[in-house]
Amino acid sequence: xxxxxxxxxxxxxxxxxxxxxxxxxxxxxxxxxxxxxxxxxxxxxxxxxxxxxxxxxxxxxxxxxxxxxxxxxxxxxxxxxxxxxxxxxxxxxxxxxxxxxxxxxxxxxxxxxxxxxxxxxxxxxxxxxxxxxxxxxxxxxxxxxxxxxxxxxxxxxxxxxxxxxxxxxxxxxxxxxxxxxxxxxxxxxxxxxxxxxxxxxxxxxx
Amino acid sequence: xxxxxxxxxxxxxxxxxxxxxxxxxxxxxxxxxxxxxxxxxxxxxxxxxxxxxxxxxxxxxxxxxxxxxxxxxxxxxxxxxxxxxxxxxxxxxxxxxxxxxxxxxxxxxxxxxxxxxxxxxxxxxxxxxxxxxxxxxxxxxxxxxxxxxxxxxxxxxxxxxxxxxxxxxxxxxxxxxxxxxxxxxxxxxxxxxxxxxxxxxxxxxx
DNA sequence: TATTTTTTGTAACCATCGCTCCACAAATCC
DNA sequence: GGATTTGTGGAGCGATGGTTACAAAAAATA
Numbered sequence: 001x002x003x004x005x006x007x008x009x010x011x012x013x014x015x016x017x018x019x020x021x022x023x024x025x026x027x028x029x030x031x032x033x034x035x036x037x038x039x040x041x042x043x044x045x046x047x048x049x050x051x052x053x054x055x056x057x058x059x060x061x062x063x064x065x066x067x068x069x070x071x072x073x074x075x076x077x078x079x080x081x082x083x084x085x086x087x088x089x090x091x092x093x094x095x096x097x098x099x100x101x102x103x104x105x106x107x108x109x110x111x112x113x114x115x116x117x118x119x120x121x122x123x124x125x126x127x128x129x130x131x132x133x134x135x136x137x138x139x140x141x142x143x144x145x146x147x148x149x150x151x152x153x154x155x156x157x158x159x160x161x162x163x164x165x166x167x168x169x170x171x172x173x174x175x176x177x178x179x180x181x182x183x184x185x186x187x188x189x190x191x192x193x194x195x196x197x198x199x200x201x202x203x204x205x206x
Numbered sequence: 207x208x209x210x211x212x213x214x215x216x217x218x219x220x221x222x223x224x225x226x227x228x229x230x231x232x233x234x235x236x237x238x239x240x241x242x243x244x245x246x247x248x249x250x251x252x253x254x255x256x257x258x259x260x261x262x263x264x265x266x267x268x269x270x271x272x273x274x275x276x277x278x279x280x281x282x283x284x285x286x287x288x289x290x291x292x293x294x295x296x297x298x299x300x301x302x303x304x305x306x307x308x309x310x311x312x313x314x315x316x317x318x319x320x321x322x323x324x325x326x327x328x329x330x331x332x333x334x335x336x337x338x339x340x341x342x343x344x345x346x347x348x349x350x351x352x353x354x355x356x357x358x359x360x361x362x363x364x365x366x367x368x369x370x371x372x373x374x375x376x377x378x379x380x381x382x383x384x385x386x387x388x389x390x391x392x393x394x395x396x397x398x399x400x401x402x403x404x405x406x407x408x409x410x411x412x
Numbered sequence: 413t414a415t416t417t418t419t420t421g422t423a424a425c426c427a428t429c430g431c432t433c434c435a436c437a438a439a440t441c442c
Numbered sequence: 443g444g445a446t447t448t449g450t451g452g453a454g455c456g457a458t459g460g461t462t463a464c465a466a467a468a469a470a471t472a
Contacts, residue, residue, distance in 0.1 A: 033330075034330065035330055035331060035332050038244050038245055039332035039335070041332070115329070119388065120326070120329035120330055120388075123242075123321070123329070123387075123388055123391045124239075124240065124242030124245055124391075125241060125242060126245035129245070137393070140388075140392060141392075167398075168398070168402065171389065171394070171398055171401070171402050172401075172402045172405040172406070174385070174389070175382060175385030175386055175388070175389050176381060176382060176385055176406075177385070179380070179381030179382055179383070179385030179386075179388075180381055181329075182325065182326075182329055182346075182381070182384040182385075182388075183377065183380070183384070185329045185330075186343045186346060187343070192373075192377055195371075195374045195377070195378075196377050196378045196381050199374065199378040199409050200382075200406075202408045202411075203405050205408070205411075
């Protein structure tokens with residue numbers, strides 16, 4: 001779909017784009033992040049991206065295709081701090097402490113919409129968007145899996161009891177993470193989110 | 207807005223309704239619960255309510271007014287188990303254990319959409335629905351306040367340390383509750399939700 | 413300069429959205 | 443029965459949704 005410049009020497013034929021694709025994609029991502037798929041209209045998108053309808057379809061195919069790209073971009077960006085945090089510290093508790101602190105920061109950046117684009121997406125939507133709904137469920141599952149893997153590492157390291165129910169614990173942390181997304185969306189401060197994250201770590205003690 | 211039958215003796219004038227208002231409202235509530243406000247179309251509503259457009263406006267005023275009624279109905283129904291659970295048991299921990307178990311049950315009933323109608327509503331929506339968004343934020347705040355009050359009772363009863371940060375703890379439980387709503391929406395089983403709720407209680411065992 | 417390739421601007425398209433109007437139907441009151 | 447009141451059915455409205463068609467514009471190639 002996207003024409004690759006295999007030979008950077010050869011210049012592109014045809015009329016050049018008047019906009020930067022990546023910049024436009026980021027703008028679209030933020031709008032989707034803030035308003036969700038159904039809450040974001042086509043006109044809002046083209047306005048914030050600074051392009052016309054024809055350029056939109058020429059470059060991104062459709063609204064749904066653009067949403068997919070936006071989710072991918074967000075997931076890449078989010079998994080950066082997500083994975084990095086989980087690799088922080090010595091103990092499993094340290095890692096999850098870092099994870100929640102990173103989430104609290106990511107969910108309350110002044111240069112982005114609040115909360116998590118994935119956590120609060122398509123929880124309620126029309127049947128026409130059932131495919132997107134499933135996609136978001138998968139994305140949330142990916143995050144939960146990543147947490148589970150880190151917990152398994154903790155068991156292997158003797159950090160956690162071998163009897164630890166990894167699925168349940170990962171589900172618990174995933175639940176807190178998703179809840180944090182909603183709290184952030186509702187205007188909770190970064191400090192409040194961090195405090196909540198710290199409280200969630202009390203499952204480790206005892 | 208609604209005509210009250212002050213004198214039950216006197217029969218209602220005019221052509222009688224061909225549908226039961228409460229039944230239609232419940233049907234609408236479930237559809238909104240499942241699809242959200244923007245995800246539910248006018249035609250979907252009239253279809254599931256079994257009435258025509260004119261009867262719809264005659265009885266409910268507008269889509270938004272109906273949504274308000276639906277939210278009120280849900281809040282009444284939900285606060286029933288919510289408040290009852292918080293009054294359960296001796297200790298504060300008992301009360302919250304009951305609360306999470308009640309939530310787990312309420313969020314996974316086969317005769318209703320999964321999850322919480324309020325927790326996952328309008329987290330992402332178009333600016334046109336900003337009033338509804340604020341309404342939902344208020345509703346979520348009400349739940350958090352109720353939890354905070356129960357925690358304060360625990361301090362008064364000597365159940366919790368006087369130094370307990372009630373706001374933070376209530377925020378934490380509220381976060382877990384909202385996360386449970388998303389988990390349920392994603393298809394988590396009742397057992398999983400209960401397990402997660404139990405883990406959330408570990409904040410009590412210092 | 414002519415040709416080819418790609419992007420852009422403009423103007424529509426068609427379905428759906430929430431909603432209104434109005435003539436008619438069905439009940440009570442006098 | 444006639445008047446009054448209230449609910450119903452159906453047609454259709456203006457606005458907006460996402461999408462497409464088409465020709466002009468701007469670049470490389472020949």
